[in-house]
Amino acid sequence: MAVLDDFRQDAASMIEWRRDFHRHPEIAFEEHRTSARIAELLSGWGLSVRSGVGGTGVVATLEGSQSGARAIGFRAEMDALPMAEKTNLPHRSLRDGIFHGCGHDGHAATLLGAASYLARRRDLAGTVHFIFQPAEETLKGSLAMLGDGLLSAAPMDEVYALHNMPQRRPGSVGVRSGSILSGADGLRIVVRGVGAHGAQPHNGIDPIMIAAEMIGLLQTTISRSLDPLEAGVVTIGTIQGGTAANIIPDEVVLTGTIRSMSTTGRALLKRRVSELCTGLAAAFGASIACEISDGCPPTVNHPDQVAVVEAAARRVVGDGLLDRNCAPLMSSEDFSFLLEQRPGAFFFVGQDGQGCHHPSYDFDEDVMAIGAAMFVEIARERGGWRPF
Incomplete structure (x- = not known):
């Protein structure tokens, strides 16, 4: 010493x-x-x-x-x-x-x-x-x-x-x-629906409801797609949308981060997040843009x-x-x-x-x-x- x-x-x-x-x-x-x-x-x-x-x-x-x-x-x-x-x-x-x-x-x-x-x-x-x-x-x-x-x-x-x-x-x-440290990538998701009166949701396509569904489903990329012996995180850190309690907005923007401990896990999570967005857009008749910005590898x-x-x-x-x-x-x-x-x-x-x-x-x-x-x-x- x-x-x-x-x-x-x-x-x-x-x-x-x-x-x-x-x-x-x-x-x-x-x-x-x-x-x-x-x-x-x-x-x-x-x-x-x-x-x-x-x-x-x-x-x-x-x-x-x-x-x-x-x-x-x-x-x-x-x-x-x-x-x-x-x-x-x-x-x-x-x-x-x-x-x-x-x-x-x-x-x-x-x-x-x-x-x-x-x-x-x-x-x-x-x-x-x-x-x-x-x-x-x-x-x-x-x-x-x-x-x-x-x-x-x-x-x-x-x-x-x-x-x-x-x-x-x-x-x-x-x-x-x-x-020893995870990889990190940025996530920005724009859900575009159809605005409507809050009392008449059938006249619109509610991006807030779609975003709520999405937040839960994104966690399945970890629990059901990633190898259970490998660590990963998908976090939504911000949600922005809406102007009043009785208005269904036409757009919601979510931002977050995707983290993984291997290059294969990183590629898998990025792919599954994008696929979930595509599937939800088809299921609800909305338009969903999923932008994943490269950060760094593990x-x-x-x-x-x-x-x-x-x-x-x-x-x-x-x-x-x-x-x-x-x-x-x-x-x-x-x-x-x-x-x-x-x-x-x-x-x-x-x-x-x-x-x-x-x-x-x-x-x-x-x-x-x-x-x-x-x-x-x-x-x-x-x-x-x-x-x-």
Whole structure:
């Protein structure tokens, strides 16, 4: 745990960076101040830096002084959420309605800590790419960076990322092979009927009644179409329609989300939701438009890289705080796109406090030392580099 001790004894810089990012949050693809500060720090440490990747992304490359062909990537996010912060922290957000409510400020500071540490110890064999990604909350930042030549600018053999997790034991590291997070797709359904007086429903086609039937039937995609041993969710989050109690409207709009833990399950749920809409339209004589917008695939960890995370965790937190088969979550992450392109692993670091996306959430700054030490130990494990 020597590396962890180093970070714990010298955590002031990471805390300073994190609190600065927290005071000045920026939402998806608007992370101009954040990315500029990150690029400035990385350049100052002598790394080769490329800015503007995928809009506001930053990629920094560290070449080891020893010969070695392996290149690994570490990714952190930079974007905040469009929500109000409800804390009384001295470093609370200075921007109304924008808040680092998911800990991306801490993730960016954590990766900066690892980059600074490794930049001072270049007796390495191989290459490390530090990837600071925009727009994770919209599930679009990873694709934007990939589309802008990320893998050409930073050719890597494998890639790793972490996320703080209030639902896990504080100070623990959790990882698993296979799906660790679900895929997510957006759902918008427009039911068009025929308006009528509320006392004369026979003169119309009631889209509210059809929508009510639809909400229940959509759950059969989980209970009767999806393999019972596989997890999935179909949630309707909004219903909009109608103007008065005695008027049957001509249109109702529903929006929601479809989530699944496998690519086959994802395809199945999307197909069955669309088929149900078609069937209900025929049954009631209505018109139903079903729009499913692609979000991201499930986050699927690769076994070899999971083993690397486990080995690093044993050195950082010990076996007692390593959860090597942690329960997956139905949350989603666009790191999944990177894992489709390169083998890698996504892991959790546990903390106390409110859950992510809660208005009173606060990132646990103790997590940064663990996360930074994990990145350093992964680099050592994967590159066969000398002990520091």
